[in-house]
Amino acid sequence: MHQYTRGFGHPRLVAALAKLYSKLLGRELNPQTEVLTTLGAYEALYSSITGHVDTGDEVIIIEPFFDCYEPMVRYAGGVPRFIPLRPKNNGPVQSSADWILDKYELESVFNSKTKALILNTPNNPLGKVFTYNELSYIADLCKKWNVLCISDEVYEWIVYEPNKHIRIATLPDMWERTITIGSAGKTFSVTGWKLGWAYGPANLMVNLQMIHQNSVYTGNTPIQEATAIAFEKEIARLGSEECYFISISKELQPKRDFMAKFLLESGMKPVVPEGGYFMIADWTPLESQVDLNSEQDKYKDYRFTKWMTKKVGLQGIPPSAFYGSEHKKLGENLVRYCFIKEDKNLQEAANILQKWKSGKS
Missing domain, CATH: 3.40.640.10 (Type I PLP-dependent aspartate aminotransferase-like (Major domain))
Incomplete structure (x- = not known):
C-alpha cells in the first residue's frame, strides 16, 4: 500500500x-x-x-x-x-x-x-x-x-x-x-x-x-x-437506518434547524437548505449595526463578513464569490455559514449573536 x-x-x-x-x-x-x-x-x-x-x-x-x-x-x-x-x-x-x-x-x-x-x-x-x-x-x-x-x-x-x-x-x-x-x-x-x-x-x-x-x-x-x-x-448495509449514508443527514438536520433558529432570532433572514451543510442568510436587517465603511472591499458582503469576524467574532463567507461579475450584486446581501460543527460550537455561535444583538459584544 x-x-x-x-x-x-x-x-x-x-x-x-x-x-x-x-x-x-x-x-x-x-x-x-x-x-x-x-x-x-x-x-x-x-x-x-x-x-x-x-x-x-x-x-x-x-x-x-x-x-x-x-x-x-x-x-x-x-x-x-x-x-x-x-x-x-x-x-x-x-x-x-x-x-x-x-x-x-x-x-x-x-x-x-x-x-x-x-x-x-x-x-x-x-x-x-x-x-x-x-x-x-x-x-x-x-x-x-x-x-x-x-x-x-x-x-x-x-x-x-x-x-x-x-x-x-x-x-x-x-x-x-x-x-x-x-x-x-x-x-x-x-x-x-x-x-x-x-x-x-x-x-x-x-x-x-x-x-x-x-x-x-x-x-x-x-x-x-x-x-x-x-x-x-x-x-x-445500504438502505438500513445504520448506514452512514442515511445517518449523516439525520445527525445534521437538528444542527441545521438550530442554526436557522438562532440566525432568525438574531435578526437575519435564513434560507433553510434542503441539502448540504451550509446555510445562507440575508444579513441586511442588521446593516444599521455594522460599520461597513471600516472595510474597503468592493462588495458589501465582503465588508460585512470581515467586520463581523473582527468585531463580533463570528466568521462567515461572502456569497458574492459564488457569482459571476455580472450577477455579484445578487449575493451582496447574503452570508454563508457552516453547521457541520459540534453542538457546543453552534451554541457558542448563537451566544455570540445574542450578545451582539443585545449590545454586549
Missing part, C-alpha cells in the same frame, strides 16, 4: 464505486472504463472541464456556484455563461426550494456554441436540491442542443427529509451525456483525504483519463484502500 496503485483508480476502490453506483443508477458500470478516481472532487471537475472544453466553447454555470467552476472553464479557453437561481419569495424564512431557475432565461443561454452545463445538486452554497421536474427541464435542453452535463453531486448523501437526491444521469437518455462527480471528503466527512471520483460513459471518461494521466498520474494508495473498505461496509 506504499507504492503506486493503478493510475485511473485503485482496483479495490473503483470496484466498490462501480458496485454502489450500478445499484443506484440501475445500470452496470465498468470499473475499468467508466470510473476514475481523482485528487479530490476538485481534480474531477478540472479533468472533466479541461478534457472537454475547447477554446471558444460556452459553458453554462448555474449561480450561485462552487467558485472553482469559472476559472477552470476560463483556463480551458471556454466562455462561462451564467444563469442565476432567483428567490420567489422574500419572507423572514425561506427554503432553498424557493430559489428557482427562470425557464426562459435558461433557454436563452443555450446556443450552437454551448459545450457543457455544470449542475450542482445539492447546491453549494444554497443547499438547493433540484427536483425531478427541474432536472427534466435542464436535461431536455441538454439533449436539444447536444450539450454535456457535468453534474457535481458531492453532497449527494446530505439531503434532508422529505427531499430526495435525483441523479440526472438516471433521466432518459442522459447517461450518454453526463459526467457525475463525487467526493470521499463530503461522503465520509474526511475532507483532508482529498479523494474524489467521476463516473460516466467510457467515451466521455477517456478525455478525463487523458488529463489525469498527464497531470497527476495516480492517487494516494492507502487513502484509496481505506475509502474502498468504508464503501464496502456501507454498501453491505
Whole structure:
C-alpha cells in the first residue's frame, strides 16, 4: 500500500464505486472504463472541464456556484455563461426550494456554441436540491442542443427529509451525456483525504483519463484502500437506518434547524437548505449595526463578513464569490455559514449573536 496503485483508480476502490453506483443508477458500470478516481472532487471537475472544453466553447454555470467552476472553464479557453437561481419569495424564512431557475432565461443561454452545463445538486452554497421536474427541464435542453452535463453531486448523501437526491444521469437518455462527480471528503466527512471520483460513459471518461494521466498520474494508495473498505461496509448495509449514508443527514438536520433558529432570532433572514451543510442568510436587517465603511472591499458582503469576524467574532463567507461579475450584486446581501460543527460550537455561535444583538459584544 506504499507504492503506486493503478493510475485511473485503485482496483479495490473503483470496484466498490462501480458496485454502489450500478445499484443506484440501475445500470452496470465498468470499473475499468467508466470510473476514475481523482485528487479530490476538485481534480474531477478540472479533468472533466479541461478534457472537454475547447477554446471558444460556452459553458453554462448555474449561480450561485462552487467558485472553482469559472476559472477552470476560463483556463480551458471556454466562455462561462451564467444563469442565476432567483428567490420567489422574500419572507423572514425561506427554503432553498424557493430559489428557482427562470425557464426562459435558461433557454436563452443555450446556443450552437454551448459545450457543457455544470449542475450542482445539492447546491453549494444554497443547499438547493433540484427536483425531478427541474432536472427534466435542464436535461431536455441538454439533449436539444447536444450539450454535456457535468453534474457535481458531492453532497449527494446530505439531503434532508422529505427531499430526495435525483441523479440526472438516471433521466432518459442522459447517461450518454453526463459526467457525475463525487467526493470521499463530503461522503465520509474526511475532507483532508482529498479523494474524489467521476463516473460516466467510457467515451466521455477517456478525455478525463487523458488529463489525469498527464497531470497527476495516480492517487494516494492507502487513502484509496481505506475509502474502498468504508464503501464496502456501507454498501453491505445500504438502505438500513445504520448506514452512514442515511445517518449523516439525520445527525445534521437538528444542527441545521438550530442554526436557522438562532440566525432568525438574531435578526437575519435564513434560507433553510434542503441539502448540504451550509446555510445562507440575508444579513441586511442588521446593516444599521455594522460599520461597513471600516472595510474597503468592493462588495458589501465582503465588508460585512470581515467586520463581523473582527468585531463580533463570528466568521462567515461572502456569497458574492459564488457569482459571476455580472450577477455579484445578487449575493451582496447574503452570508454563508457552516453547521457541520459540534453542538457546543453552534451554541457558542448563537451566544455570540445574542450578545451582539443585545449590545454586549
